[in-house]
Amino acid sequence: MREGPSDRNEGEMAHTCRGTIDLSTAHFDREDYCGIMLTSGAKTYHLKAGSEVERQQWIIALELAKAHAVHMLQNHSDDSGDDDDDDETTSPTDKSELQSTIKNLSLKLDDLSTCNDLLAKHGAALTRSLNELDGLRIPYDSSEKLKAVNERATLFRITTNAMINACRDFLALAEAHSRKWQRALQYEQEQRIHLEETIEQLAKQHNSLERAFRNSLSGRAPDPSRSFSHGSVLSKGEDSEEDEDTEYFDAMEDSTAFITVISEAKEDRKTECGTTGPADWTPADDVLDGASLTPKGPPRVKRRARIPDKPNYSLNLWSIMKNCIGRELSKIPMPVNFNEPLSMLQRLTEDLEYHYLLDKAALCTCSVEQMCLVAAFSVSSYSTTVHRIAKPFNPMLGETFELDRLEDMGLRSLCEQVSHHPPSAAHHVFSKNGWSLWQEITISSKFRGKYLSIMPLGAIHLEFQASGNHYVWRKSTSTVHNIIVGKLWIDQSGDIEIVNYKTKDRCQLKFLPYSYFSKEVARKVTGVVSDGQGKAHYVLSGSWDEQMEYAKVTHSSPSSPRTDGKHKTVYQTLPAKPLWRKYPLPENAENMYYFSELALTLNEHEEGVAPTDSRLRPDQRLMEKGQWDEANTEKQRLEEKQRLSRRRRAEACARGCSMEDEKETEAHTPLWFERRLDPLTGETACMYKGGYWEAKEKQDWHMCPNIF
Template sequence: MASKDQKGFFASIASSISNFGSAMHKSVNGLLGYEGLEVINPEGGTEDAEEEAQRGRWKQEERDGYWKMMQKYIGSDVTSMVTLPVIIFEPMTMLQKMAELMEYSSLLDHADECEDPYMRLVYASSWAISVYFAYQRTWKPFNPILGETYEMVNHGGITFLAEQVSHHPPMSAGHAENEHFTYDVTSKLKTKFLGNSVDVYPVGRTRVSLKKAGVILDLVPPPTKVNNLIFGRTWVDSPGEMIMTNLTTGDKAVLYFQPCGWFGAGRYEVDGYVYNSEEEPKILMTGKWNESMSYQPCDLEGEPLPSTELKEVWRVADVPENDKFQYTYFAHRINSFDTAPKNLLASDSRLRPDRYALEMGDLSKSGSEKSSLEDRQRAEKRKREANGDKFTPKWFNVAGEVTQTPWGELEIYEYNGKYTEHRAAVENSSSTVEVDVKSIDFNPWQYDSLCA
């Protein structure tokens, strides 16, 4: 497996940017022979361009071959048109990454319990920022198979479910709930491949309903830029605005993710305000998305109020040292069966043989299993088209609503409640025999009898 010094390549995708400001860079066009490519060191280190250019998980000849293959895609959306080798993957799927947003869900509990409407947005927007620490990982998660699911329980009283509801374009839907909030998301990614980098646009909708407070919050994250895909050390930046709006009252939090500047200046920094419905600043917020966030009441000019102090609202939890995939402790729990419910659905991401083989360090088996799953998925598509069938998700319905996002239109999927009924039946049935999850074959398929 890759060493710690080799941990850049593709990007785990999630929500953040479209340009990266004035990052410190060194051109290695002459060295590499690829016009227009640059290798960037966001930390502004002392390594020369040649040493930086030789970084990455692949040998030089492998990178050369990959670059020749990818040249034709420059300027294109490569969300689902390119088959990628497992050497750049982490043993987790995009559905599991959606669940990582639940790590600091206690902030939403605090938001629901909070009487102050502006502090409610402080807690909720800090929750939305908290996941960016995990999103800076530079390994690519597996694309879910159509019909694949991911379930999570045993965390803060939350039941979480995600399902892959479309393959072209790739779309996922998720629902989470506890006594304080419900969380609903329709996720669709749009990308633009630029050669040695890729812009990722989160064409999605995220809604949080706070039960006690009786309000609905809407989240619009910034886009993301993944730098040094092929040459150099891969890194992720997220400049741009994150906006969380209280749709019930009109209050909103507007937070700006600073771009990475010279020698890494400004990287990770987040600053902004909570505004009332008249767009007057009420609370200033500041911090770093990889460290902590703090807040302080302010006047109409945005200046801190006298006799008030800056208070911390969120801080990243301790993480394992020298972890192979840069996972947090929570990410390890997501990948384990500790957070799985009784009688796990056979379509669950944890059961994917390619994901499990990669987790065990067997790249050869992971690659062959991934190819087998993709072949089966294509065979299902051919049979659906031949039969005139249409794929229908089990746990989410098409809402019939198309919403506008900053990056395009989005068809909304709504949680249909059937999973809640299914899970209650499983839990209440005395005749149900609990199955050893390791004996369950991964099965998201529409046609069980179809062979790859």
């Protein structure tokens, strides 16, 4: 970090080294426990102290250094000389404003001079009056008091003269330094304009290079080295897309909480589920040894395999986002240029792309084996996001989306937008293969200047009818980086705990955030599956964008203590086997928003759906067709219609509701879901109350609101 401009000359500042921050404009925030977040412009550094006391010492030191840097910056500005051509660099508007200010100051000084003359005149008259009183014969005590009054009048006149002289000196000093101040202001304005132009130019260059790179790769076969393998490292300049504005994290000392040692398999080894030999893993082996690559049966309904190519629309992202820092993303009026032609309800349904994992899990008789497949399913939902950096449409209040795929996928899915602020969606899935899934997800997202933080809130429930095993977990945090400069890329971070509330089995999954200093594979995920007694049975590893593997634990023991006294658990495992692998993307996916095979079918027109279905949303349909200008017009119309509907509900409530139930009536009531208390999590969530599929069968949609 650098303290001020005196540490470097202008030539060095143009080619500064990586990781410098001007402390004079820096901002410090305290994070959880011992963390410090240091922000300056578009750069953000996350620092970690050894203790809270040490963190406070660092905060004080940084604040003192910032004050010193500001002082040096002021001195540097004062020491710079006045050039003869200063007036030439000042715009006419700034010159006239400066001259007007000096003229006003001169007028105020003239007023002060007039006041001084009047004070001198009246002061002289007062002095004469006092002298005349002094010539009179008055008692001694009165004479002393008169003398004191005379002295005070003299002091008052001297003070007034000193004030006028100080004002005159201040005006002269302001005139002497006005050009210097104006030059500093002009320099800052020019730097701001230059920075915005540079950012826009860099963004255009990145887009051009990206298109050229894709064109150069057209016709090539996929690179097998991009698939996940142990020990592979993300190479700089390829997938990392690293630039100076990449957000760096401290090297993670405890990036993994365990160490895995592979041992040879023994045929007579007993398993945790009570059987011996390889037969104990037979149901799961059917999945892991290639079921993920097994071609699916041909559906009765032919689905589309492509959508219109994405138009090449250019838009200055910074011009829209620079005034939205720190605001809730759902409340920012965003054009469709930053969207993809799918709603958030459809994105939520897309999590079911690897539903076969749950179909196979329903066949498992061992709960810890079943947990492995459930964990793989929870990770697989993120694989569709690796290239999907565009924002889905925020659904209208009351909007729904159904996925009726009993014939080919064996399931039915229904989503409904149950709240608009904050945006919240309820989801229910029924599978004829013996499982049900439901969730209510509230999206909390913040724009932080250089990245977006997307935090899904809410629990996901999964229940298998045959065994009664009930699994609950929550989603991790997603972060979109390089919002301003560079290629956008998304990362997942945080821990996911999956709990089987019937058997108390647990799976701890850890999503490792990308770090420039880390030697770990990018997008890495690790996990341990344990039973209700805390005994580890399986170790999971892989990446959330490619594949997951499982390895059976044969023995566990603590490692040797490190210098800090901490231990890691050492797991001896059998050789790892594949658990899940991502489907390849369709041909020409880069021009179709990187949609997967399932995503391409989600917005396909379908007869018989509810009038509130996302497929019928006009702005989303126009965007898919490539008519973005018309889509933006429709989007504004729909949003205004939704605001008008909300105002009407509030007015109707104000007229017909009592004070007690006004708040409750003002809230939106979902059509197909109802709020219930979840006995497992203790939270209130929207759960499916039934009726949708029956209404579809009868084609009776009279209860649906007109939202489009």
